[in-house]
Amino acid sequence: MADVDATRGTGPTPPGPRQTADGGHNRSHEVDALRAAETAGRPGAFDDHHPPRADLVSDCVHCGFCLTTCPTYVLWGEEMDSPRGRIHLIAQGLEGEPLTDSMVTHFDQCLGCMACVTACPSGVRYDRLIEDTRAQVERRHPRGRRDRALRAAIFALFPYPRRLRLLRGPLWAYQKSGLRSLVTRTGLLERLAPTLATLDSLAPRLRGVPRPPRRVAARGTRRAVVGMLTGCVQSAFFPDVNSATVRILSAEGCEVLIPPGQGCCGALSVHNGRRAEAERFARRLIDTFEQTGMDWFVVNAAGCGSSLKEYGELLADDPAYAARAVAFAAKVRDLTELLDELGPVAERHPLPVTIAYHDACHLGHAQGVREQPRALLRGIPGLELREIADPEICCGSAGVWNVLNPEPAAELGDRKAAAVLATGASLLVTANPGCLMQVAAAIRRQNGKIALAHTAQVLDASLRNLGVAALTND
Numbered sequence: 001m002a003d004v005d006a007t008r009g010t011g012p013t014p015p016g017p018r019q020t021a022d023g024g025h026n027r028s029h030e031v032d033a034l035r036a037a038e039t040a041g042r043p044g045a046f047d048d049h050h051p052p053r054a055d056l057v058s059d060c061v062h063c064g065f066c067l068t069t070c071p072t073y074v075l076w077g078e079e080m081d082s083p084r085g086r087i088h089l090i091a092q093g094l095e096g097e098p099l100t101d102s103m104v105t106h107f108d109q110c111l112g113c114m115a116c117v118t119a120c121p122s123g124v125r126y127d128r129l130i131e132d133t134r135a136q137v138e139r140r141h142p143r144g145r146r147d148r149a150l151r152a153a154i155f156a157l158f159p160y161p162r163r164l165r166l167l168r169g170p171l172w173a174y175q176k177s178g179l180r181s182l183v184t185r186t187g188l189l190e191r192l193a194p195t196l197a198t199l200d201s202l203a204p205r206l207r208g209v210p211r212p213p214r215r216v217a218a219r220g221t222r223r224a225v226v227g228m229l230t231g232c233v234q235s236a237f238f239p240d241v242n243s244a245t246v247r248i249l250s251a252e253g254c255e256v257l258i259p260p261g262q263g264c265c266g267a268l269s270v271h272n273g274r275r276a277e278a279e280r281f282a283r284r285l286i287d288t289f290e291q292t293g294m295d296w297f298v299v300n301a302a303g304c305g306s307s308l309k310e311y312g313e314l315l316a317d318d319p320a321y322a323a324r325a326v327a328f329a330a331k332v333r334d335l336t337e338l339l340d341e342l343g344p345v346a347e348r349h350p351l352p353v354t355i356a357y358h359d360a361c362h363l364g365h366a367q368g369v370r371e372q373p374r375a376l377l378r379g380i381p382g383l384e385l386r387e388i389a390d391p392e393i394c395c396g397s398a399g400v401w402n403v404l405n406p407e408p409a410a411e412l413g414d415r416k417a418a419a420v421l422a423t424g425a426s427l428l429v430t431a432n433p434g435c436l437m438q439v440a441a442a443i444r445r446q447n448g449k450i451a452l453a454h455t456a457q458v459l460d461a462s463l464r465n466l467g468v469a470a471l472t473n474d
Contacts (some may be wrong), residue, residue, distance in 0.1 A: 002289065022337070043100055044055075044092075044093050044094070044095065044097050044099070045092075045093030045094075045097055045098060045099035045103065045136065045140075046098035046099075046133075046136045046140075047136065047139070047140065050132050050135060050136075050275070051091045051094070051132060051136060051141075051394055052093075052094070052128075052129045052132045052133050052136075053128070053129070053132070054094055056124065056125045056128060056129050057087055057090055057091050057094065059123065059124045059125070059128065060083075060084055060086050060087045060121055060122065060124045061122055062088075063084075063121065063122070064084065065119050065121055066082060066083040066084060066115075066116035066119050066120055066126075067082050067083075067084075068119075069115035069116055069118070069119045069392045069393065070082050070083055070115065070116055071111050071113060071115070071393055071394045071396070071412055072109050072110065072111065072248075072408070073085075074393060075408055075411060075412070077385055078273075080106045081106055081109055081110075083110075083116035083120075083124075083126050085106070086106055086107060086110060086126075086129075086130065087124070087126065087129060087396060089103050089106055089107070090129055090133055090281075093133075099136070099140055099141050100232045101139065103374055104141050105471045107130070107133055107134060108137075108404070109405065109408075110130055111394050111396070111398035111401050112127075112131075112271050112396035112398055112399070112401070113361040113362075113365060113398055114126070114127050114361060114362070114365035114366045115361065115365050115392045115393070115394065117365060117366070118364070118365045118392065119392070120177070127366065128313075129158060131270065131271070131273075133273075134271075134272060134273030135273045135274075135275040136273075137273055138272070138273035138274055139273075148194035150403075150404065151272075151404075154400050154403060154404075155268070155269065155272075155274065155277070157242075158232060158233065158268055158400065159232055159263075159264035159266075159268050159269060159277075159281065160232065160263075160264065161230070161231070161232045161235050161263070161264070163235055164232060164233065164235075164237070165235070165236045167236070168236065168237075169296075170419065175358075179280070198402060198403055198406040198409075198410075199434060202463035207239070207240055210241060210243075210334065211235075211239070212228075212230070212242055212246045212256075212258050212374060213258070214257070214258055214259065214260060215248065215255070215256070215257055215258070216246050216249075216250050216255070216256040216258075217255055218250055218253045218254050218255045218256075219250050219251050219253065219346075220253055220345070221253055222253055222254070222255055223252070223253035223254060223342055223345075224253070224254045224255070224294060224295045224296055224338075224342065225254070225255045225257065225292075225294050225295050225296075225340070226249060226254045226255070226256055226257065226294055226295060226296045226297065227257045227258075227259075227289045227292050227294040227296070227297045227298070227331075228242075228245065228246065228256050228258050228297075228298045228299075229262065229265060229297065229298070229299045229300075229301070229304060229308070230242050230258060230259065230262060230284075231264075231265070231299075231300075231301050231304055231433070232256070232264050232268075232302075233433045233434070234300065234301050234304075234433050237433065237437075238433050238436070238454065241433070241454040241456050241457060242300070244454070244456040244457045244459070244460035245298070245300045245335055245456045246258070246280065246454060247460050247461075247463070247464070248335070248339070248346075248459050248460055248463060249298065249335075249338075251346040251463050252339060252342060252344065252345055252346055252454060253345055254298075254338075254342075256298075257289075257291065257292045257294055259288050259292065261288070262284075262285060262288045262289070263281060263284050263285065263288070264285075265281060265285055265299075265304045265307055266278035266279070266281030266282045266285075266307060266314070267279075267283070267303045267304045267306065267307035267308075267399070268303070268399050268400065269281060270307055270310075270314060271303070271307070271399050272399065272400065275314075278314060279306070279314060279315060279318070282311050282314055282315055282321075282325065283315070284320055284368035285308075285309070286321065286324055286325060288327050290324065290328065291329070294331065295331070296326070296331050296332075296333050297331045297332045297333065298333055298334075298335055298338055299333070299334055299335065300335045300431065300454070300455075300456055301431070301432055301433055302334070302360035302361070302362040302363035302366075302367070302431050302432040303360075303399060303432060303434065305332060305333075305334045305362070305363065305367055306362035306363075306366035307368055308328075308329060308332040309329050309332050309367065310329065311325040311326070311329040311332075312325050312326035313326055313328045313362060333412050334363060334367060334369050334372070334431070335431075335455070335456060336369060336372040336373040336376055336431070336455060337369055337372050339372070339376055339459075340372040340376065344379065346463050347463070348379060348380050348381060348462045349381070349462050349463070349464075350380070350381040350382035350462075350468070351379070351380050351381070351382050351383050351458070351461060351462050351468055351471075352382035352383070352384050352427050352468060353381075353382070353383055353384070353426055353427050353468045353471065353472070354384045354386060354423075354424070354425045354427070354429070355377065355383060355384070355385055355386065355387075355425050355426075355427045355428070355429045355458070356386050356387075356388050356420050356423040356425035356428050356429070356450075357373065357374060357377065357385055357386075357387070357388070357429050357430070358388055358395070358416070358420065358428060358429070358430040359391050359393070360430050360431050360432035360434075360435050360437065361394050361398070361429050362432065363432065364391075365392075373431060375457050376455070376459060377429065377455070377458060377459075380458070380462045383458075383462075386423040386424070386425050387423075388416075388419050388420055388423060389419045389422065390415075390419055391424075393412070393415065393416070394412060394416075395412060395413055395416040395435050395438045395439050395442075395443075396409035396410065396411070396412030396413045396416070396438055397409070397413075397432070397435050397438035398409070399434065402434075402438055410439070410441075410442070410445075413438050413439060413441060413442035413445075414442050414445065414446065416438075416439055416442060417439055417442035417443045417445070417446055417448060418446065420439060420443070420444070420448075420450065421446065421448045421450060425450065425451060426450060426451065426472060427450065427451045427452070427458075427471055427472060428443075428450050428451070428452045428453070429452075429453055429454070429455055429458055430452075430454065430455070431454060431455045431456075433454075434441045436452055436454065439452065440452050451471060451472040453471050453472075457471060458471060
């Protein structure tokens, strides 16, 4: 088969399923052919260590339902930058095609938002396919020097909470000195160092918040014992979200356990093909929390929760951790999931505010958690919830995708910001630190006027009777 060029519009359109004489799809023939390719020594794109599975590839019938939900296809209209196009490229790799630069470009350009998984009527496990493919890419494809350096810097920093916290002091001084405003006005950083300019635009305004204690008792009757993930970016740049989470859980009758030095959950690594690194993080987290006696493990960051729930798949090959990972994953709950399961006991005080709720991709698409946060928010007296147009389209954050792809990420961010502002709400609420930073940056670019908050902060403000000003005053 011919190689697929990375230039937009030049790649071949994936063929539809083969037709039998009676017009039906000869799916068994496709599966047999791809399985044969899997067992033929794999001279092409993939090796034998967790290659993308041929049977999952064959589940795609090229129907096109995924196209309108895929951010990169919406931006560019290029078939190879759609889920079914990337599945076609994976099939080429299984049939012996090499892992070329152009092929890798299309895999890299996927945000991993999983909107296609929600939209697919055939139940195609695109999430598993792209994750396995990216792991192959990271092991087998030599990247250019600049790309290697950027990725090395990202993964030497972002999965390490202590290293991120070291940035707080210099970043606070940069923001308070007025230098940030000056740099933004001149546009110099954007011209000279686009990646640094992106990081600068994403950085939130820092607040001084004490770290949560190792253990917080339940208020009233204890209903559950929960371990809590403090996260990497969350703990360094949104510690107020963690503090709000602890207060909510305690008020709802949960004893909260927060062991020190818990580290990264591995989400960022596994979503970017760094499987061995993700496995190390997962083992450490399991070791840290396994003996705490927790009933549940609570997460307040959507991307982290998605990966934590898949620990059983991540560590399936590790005989020492496979069963433990499955047991651990079964206890993982998003904050709103657990609160919905337990049911409210703490009094909600009025918050007369109009909010727009943004579904973080890895909460809505990957975890299927959509109704629980809405139900909790609607349970606050005086609060009005408004929906955002095109909610299935990612805001462009996608872990570190916005750092690796700043221009298309900004375009997606601007689309999301426009949809948010069109609601007329005074507060945007979501459940992921990356989304908060991405949408906030886009709103600033558009000179928009709307406050932003995490779901936990809104619930906390209601429980503590803080009033709307606690959420809308910047």
